Amino acid sequence: MTRIIMHGCNGKMGQVISTIVEESDDTTIVAGVDITNNIDNSYPVYSDINIVDIDADVIIDFSTPKAIPNLLNYAKSRKIPIVLCTTGLDNDQITMVNESSKEIAILLSANMSLGVNLLLNLVKKAARTLASANFDIEIIEKHHNQKIDAPSGTALAFADSINESLDNKYNYTYDRSTTRTKRDSKEIGIHAVRGGTIVGEHSIIFAGKDEVIELNHSALSKDIFAVGAVNAAKFLSEKSPGMYDMQNVIENN
Numbered sequence: 560m561t562r563i564i565m566h567g568c569n570g571k572m573g574q575v576i577s578t579i580v581e582e583s584d585d586t587t588i589v590a591g592v593d594i595t596n597n598i599d600n601s602y603p604v605y606s607d608i609n610i611v612d613i614d615a616d617v618i619i620d621f622s623t624p625k626a627i628p629n630l631l632n633y634a635k636s637r638k639i640p641i642v643l644c645t646t647g648l649d650n651d652q653i654t655m656v657n658e659s660s661k662e663i664a665i666l667l668s669a670n671m672s673l674g675v676n677l678l679l680n681l682v683k684k685a686a687r688t689l690a691s692a693n694f695d696i697e698i699i700e701k702h703h704n705q706k707i708d709a710p711s712g713t714a715l716a717f718a719d720s721i722n723e724s725l726d727n728k729y730n731y732t733y734d735r736s737t738t739r740t741k742r743d744s745k746e747i748g749i750h751a752v753r754g755g756t757i758v759g760e761h762s763i764i765f766a767g768k769d770e771v772i773e774l775n776h777s778a779l780s781k782d783i784f785a786v787g788a789v790n791a792a793k794f795l796s797e798k799s800p801g802m803y804d805m806q807n808v809i810e811n812n
Contacts, residue, residue, distance in 0.1 A: 561586045561793050564615045564639070566630055567622035568604060569593040572644070575785040576619060577601075586789055589613050592622075608633045615639055616796040619788050624648050631659045640664035640795045642788055644671055646712035657802065664798040668805045669712030671787030675761070676805040678776050682717055682763050683724040685774065690725050694767040695742065701752040701760040709751035717763055718747050 563580065567573045568591030577600060580586045590613045591604040598604075605611050608630060618634055618641045620627075627645060634641050640663055643656065656665060670676065686696065700714040710733065722729045732746045742748075759778040764771065778784070787805065794808045 561796050562589045562614065562616045563587065563789075563792055564589065564608075564611060564613070564618045565591045565602075566608060566618050566620040566626070567593060567645075568600060568602075569595050569598045570621055572621040572781060572784060572788075574598065575781045576621070576788055579782070579785045579789055583789065586793065589615050617642060617792045619792050620645055621788070624652055627652050628655060631655055635659055635662045638663060640798060641666070642791045642795055643667045644784070644788055647708035660802045661800055663800055664795050664803060665801075666791050666795045666803040666805070666807070668787075668791070669716040670759075671784040671791065671805065672776070672778060673787055673790075673805070673809065674783065675713060675776050676787075676809055678761075678763075678774060679716060679720045679806075682774060683720050685763075685765060685772065686721040686724050689765045689767065689772065692767060693744065694765040694772075695744070695748075696721060696729070696746075697748040697750070697764040697766065699750045699752065699762045699764070701754070701757045703756050703758065704753050706753060709753065710749045711751065711759070711761075713759070713761055714749055714751070717761065718749055721747060721763075 563586060565573050565576060565588050577588060580588050588602045590611050591600055591602055592608045593604055594606055596604050618639055620630060620641055621644045624645060624647050643665055646669055656667060698714050698717055700711045702711060718731055728745055730746050732748050758780060761776050763774045791808050794811055795803060
């Protein structure tokens with residue numbers, strides 16, 4: 560039985576994960592952490608992770624970037640691995656995560672969906688084949704109107720995967736409204752759409768002469784991210800210190 564601390568338990572994703580775990584035979588949430596406590600959970604909820612004194616095998620985090628330093632310090636003090644799902648981390652916070660991975664196992668992923676992480680591999684292969692044939696690369700992401708960060712962490716993950724496969728020769732362009740110049744052949748355009756209740760849609764477009772290839776992923780509910788996070792927690796719970804990602808989870812299945 561994998562014992563989980565749910566960090567950000569009363570947020571939307573925290574509640575979806577709580578439901579998934581309740582229906583599971585091999586995982587349980589032993590404690591939750593959230594600044595609000597207006598939901599009747601089946602486990603104790605604390606407003607500060609530092610007062611959680613319950614044995615756990617892993618922490619799943621769906622909170623906010625500002626909560627990450629405190630979370631890392633707690634996890635290191637108790638040697639508990641973290642599945643870190645919060646997006647929008649700045650460079651200083653990412654550095655803290657990398658340093659903390661020397662002491663505990665951390666799985667960092669911009670998107671917990673197994674489908675998205677499979678698509679990350681597919682876009683690498685497509686980029687290697689099509690970029691040499693002078694195909695332009697554009698990424699469009701769509702999310703609900705409550706999402707704060709833009710572009711999405713997943714869109715950036717697609718761009719980074721493509722760029723790595725092309726020897727990091729490409730630059731990212733987020734806004735073309737301020738300049739009147741032709742598109743550079745070594746750029747990846749990244750565009751964000753916000754509206755309604757869109758769970759998450761990502762399109763990677765390879766546009767060449769007289770043909771267009773498009774790879775798409777659509778999330779129809781938040782359950783896919785919850786299932787991925789729980790699978791990641793089970794995978795990470797017994798791992799030694801280091802940085803992991805969802806590719807490691809996929810390869811382990």
